[in-house]
Amino acid sequence: MKRLETGAVRDNLSKVLAFVDSTLEDVDCPLKTLYQIDIAVEEIFVNIASYAYSPGTGKAVIEIETEAEPGCVAITFRDSGIPYDPLAKEDPDITLCAEEREIGGLGIFMVKKSMDDVKYEYSGGQNILTIRKNLKG
Amino acid sequence: MTINKEKNGDELTVALEGRLDTTTAPQLEEELSGLLDDVKKLVFDFAKLEYISSAGLRVLLAGQKRMNKQGTMVVRNVADEIKEIFEVTGFTEILNIE
Numbered sequence: 001m002k003r004l005e006t007g008a009v010r011d012n013l014s015k016v017l018a019f020v021d022s023t024l025e026d027v028d029c030p031l032k033t034l035y036q037i038d039i040a041v042e043e044i045f046v047n048i049a050s051y052a053y054s055p056g057t058g059k060a061v062i063e064i065e066t067e068a069e070p071g072c073v074a075i076t077f078r079d080s081g082i083p084y085d086p087l088a089k090e091d092p093d094i095t096l097c098a099e100e101r102e103i104g105g106l107g108i109f110m111v112k113k114s115m116d117d118v119k120y121e122y123s124g125g126q127n128i129l130t131i132r133k134n135l136k137g
Numbered sequence: 138m139t140i141n142k143e144k145n146g147d148e149l150t151v152a153l154e155g156r157l158d159t160t161t162a163p164q165l166e167e168e169l170s171g172l173l174d175d176v177k178k179l180v181f182d183f184a185k186l187e188y189i190s191s192a193g194l195r196v197l198l199a200g201q202k203r204m205n206k207q208g209t210m211v212v213r214n215v216a217d218e219i220k221e222i223f224e225v226t227g228f229t230e231i232l233n234i235e
Contacts (some may be wrong), residue, residue, distance in 0.1 A: 013159055035188065035218050042190045046159045094227025098201045106226055107191035113225045 001065045008060040010049045016062060017041060023064045024073065029135050030033055036114040037073070040131055043079050043107035044086075052081025052127065072116075076130045083125060085120045087112070140168055147208075152182035157193030166196050171211055173200075177208035184214035201231055211235050214235055 006012045020041050030078045041062075048060050061078040070076065071095055086108045092101075092107075112118055117132040138155035149172060157165065173179065179200060197212070204210035204216045215223070223229045 023197075032218060038188065039190050039222070042158055046192070064169060074192065094229070098198060098205060098231045101198055103191065103195040103198055106194060110191060110222065110225060122189075 001063055001067075002121045003057055004062045006062075008052055008058050008081070008115060009024065010046060010110060012049070013042060013045055014046050020064065020075070023039050023066065027066045027073065027135065029073070031137055033133060036135055037075070040115055041075065041109040043111050044129060044131070047086060047107065048079045048081070051084065052079040071135050072132060073135060074130055078126045078128050080126050083122045085122070086129065087116060111119045138163065140165060142168070142172070147174070148178040148180065149176045150180040150182060151179070152185065154185035155222055156184060156188040156203075158190045159186060159192040159194070160187060162192035162196050169196070169200060173203060178185070179204050179210040181210070182221060183212060183213045183216065186216065186219060189219050194228060197228070197232065204225070209233065
């Protein structure tokens with residue numbers, strides 16, 4: 001398992017994505033899957049950076065597990081901020097016209113749609129969000 | 138991300154190169170804000186756009202809302218990966234994709 005602990009601020013997004021991409025270089029990850037994982041990581045990390053410790057700041061931990069299940073990658077995000085279950089939010093209505101559309105909730109919706117599994121728990125004073133993605137189709 | 142703009146009368150073409158994400162979306166938003174006043178047709182060329190996240194979608198939605206009031210907006214040369222994002226999020230119904 002690879003682990004990165006970093007300040008939960010937007011400026012660290014590129015660092016987080018570089019960590020994810022370099023870790024996934026070692027496994028056979030199709031480019032399209034890597035693209036979907038990058039988007040999911042961005043949406044989740046930016047959410048943590050924007051809301052978890054607001055108005056203060058804190059740490060986020062990202063753990064990548066590529067060996068526990070062959071052909072599957074699991075990425076866990078931990079923060080010690082305000083308890084918040086992003087999965088509890090209602091999915092946006094994607095059938096509305098431009099004028100009626102709101103952008104809120106779209107990021108986590110994209111995560112739910114593109115990952116094979118998304119789990120949230122609050123445990124030991126931490127928000128723990130885990131995404132799983134099968135690397136083969 | 139690189140933003141290439143070309144103005145032709147009341148038509149503005151914006152070609153994006155690279156990643157439209159949390160880091161770069163504010164840059165596009167700022168570039169657009171001062172340029173759209175007399176634009177009737179806004180064209181986004183995504184031939185060299187590699188990546189879009191919800192932060193990028195937010196800017197496109199704002200652009201579409203604004204252009205609905207004063208003209209039209211089209212999105213051209215969308216790569217398959219980005220088209221898939223538009224489909225999943227319902228943006229294929231909101232945007233004019235050529």
